[in-house]
Amino acid sequence: MATRKAPRRTAQRILESSLALFNRFGEPGVSTNAIAADMGISPGNLYYHFPAKDDLVNALFLQYEQALQPILDAADAVTNVEDAWFFLHSLFEANWQYRFVFRNLNELLSRNRHLEARVxxxxxxLGRSMNALLSTMQSHRALLAPPLGWDTVGTSMVVVQVYWLSYEYVRDPRKALEEDNAQNAALRSAAHVLSLLAPYATSGQQAHLRHLIDAYGVRQAEAQANAAA
Amino acid sequence: MATRKAPRRTAQRILESSLALFNRFGEPGVSTNAIAADMGISPGNLYYHFPAKDDLVNALFLQYEQALQPILDAADAVTNVEDAWFFLHSLFEANWQYRFVFRNLNELLSRNRHLEARVxxxxxxLGRSMNALLSTMQSHRALLAPPLGWDTVGTSMVVVQVYWLSYEYVRDPRKALEEDNAQNAALRSAAHVLSLLAPYATSGQQAHLRHLIDAYGVRQAEAQANAAA
Structure with missing residues (x-):
């Protein structure tokens, strides 16, 4: 039995190494030979498990989707601002684990047709889960109905959530995707998507929402002060 | 005099051809040799004007910035919803002219350090002009003060505006950046960024805002009906 499991473990190890290297250097900058060298295996061994680099990318995207699914499924259990914060933070943490996708999403798509339909x-x-979250929060009287319906609000939440890491990367290409930045990036992302709900929050939820977003504001101000010092 | 102007005209023609090819096929997919072949000039002639492909990209980004500047400068003359719509539409039209930047922004940056600081x-x-627009609209009583200040609203407007074309490209990689889509893409982009103002619009502005965004909604419904037919 042990020998039959060995290839599977190797495939999993290859995925883990690929993910770490893609996240660190960007997917276009990492060849399959570099992954094999990093792991101390032969290119032929890697090729046996993943005949093309796209196979690696597709397998990692599948892992990402599997990590995301239970979070998205919880969208219609989000009844208040605190739940929404936790939900958005969890979403962002899954994105962070697979941040190479968000650094080069459109470039990945231009080279990989399989990914096109999946993405x-x-x-x-994502759009359906945002709409579920919004209408559940409204039915629990945490949000007031918006003047134009939830669709455009939900789409904005998707765009900000999906492109937040790209935005941070543009603002600071050297540091934005570094591991050390994970916690602050998660806070900023969750606070920012949450801020899209601020104008709709009912009076009972406003203070808590402001508190959550101010906590992020304080951290941001601290970071700016540190940068200036 | 005519002979002294010739190189300048060639340089300008090279930029125009590059822009058209980059927009159509994406910047990574177009080599300087392909640009020279498309124009019917020698690679050496192109190289004389632009020794590296990054020089072309940088010159085009400078053109984009120059096209954008007079629009951004008009942000503090935006006093109502109609002005805001026109402003956002104009911004989007400049983005559309240089849409190759928006398809591969992060990939461009990862290969071009000069562009890093410029971007x-x-x-x-962009952020300053959004904040100018928001505070001018508020001082002209077109918008109510937001619960959390204008900064997060302005940032969301920047993120949605900058990444809207990327989002459309992900949703439909084959058609999103085609010339035929320009008008609808401009409407969707402007409507979407404008929708972020909806919860703050004063009662006198609400109906007009709704009208502008509904016009976009009708077009979207039509597009979906056409796609289903």
Whole structure:
């Protein structure tokens, strides 16, 4: 039995190494030979498990989707601002684990047709979960109905959530995707998507929402002060 | 005099051809040799004007910034919803002319250090103009003060505006950046950024805002009906 499991473990190890290298250097900057060298295995061994680099990317995207699904499924249990904060933070943590996707999403798509349809489905699933969250919060009287319906609010939440890491990367290409930045990036991302709900929050939820977003504001001010010092 | 102007005209023609090819096929997919072949000039002639492909990209980004500047400068003359719509539409039209930047922004940055600082300044300029627009609209009683200040609203407007084309590209990689889509893409982009103002619009502005965004909604419904037919 042990020998039959060995290839599977190798495949999993290859995925873990690939993910770490893609996240650190960007997917276009990492060849399959570099992954094999990093792991101390032969290129032929890697090729046996993943004949093309796209196979690695597709397998990692599948892992990401599997990590995301239970979070998205919880969207219609979000009844208040505190739940929404936790939900958005969890979403962002899954994104962070697979941040190479968010650094080069459109470039990945331009080279990988298989991913094209999958990414569209993923965007649609994100949109549906945002709409579920918004209407559940409204039915629990945490949000007031918006003047134009929830669709455009939900789409903005998707765009800000999906492109937040790209935005941070543009603002600071050397540091934005470094491991040390994970916690602050998660706070900023969750606070920012949450801020899109601020104008709709009912009076009972406003103070708590402001508190959550101010906590992020304080951290941001601290970071700016540190940068200036 | 005519002979002295010739190189300048060639340089300008090279930029125009590059822009058209980059927009159509994406910057990574177009080599300087392909640009020279498309124009019917020798690679050496192109190289004489632009020794590296990054020189072309940088010159085009400078053109984009120059096209954008007079629009951004008009942000503090935006006093109502109609002005805001026109402003956002104009911004989007400049983005559309240089849409190759928006398809591969982060990949461009990862290969071009000169662009890194320029893009950061551009993002900051966008943020300042959004804040100018928001506070001018508030001082003209077109918007109510938001619960959390304008900064997070302004940042969301920047993120949605900058990444809207990326989002459309992900949703439909084959058609999103085609010339035929320009008008609808401009409407969707402007409507979407404008929708972020909806919860703050004063009662006198609400109906007009709704009208502008509904016009976009009708078009979207039509597009979906056409796609289903």
């Amino acid at each position: 569209r489905e993923w965007m649609d699933a | 950061r300044e551009w993002m900051d300029a």
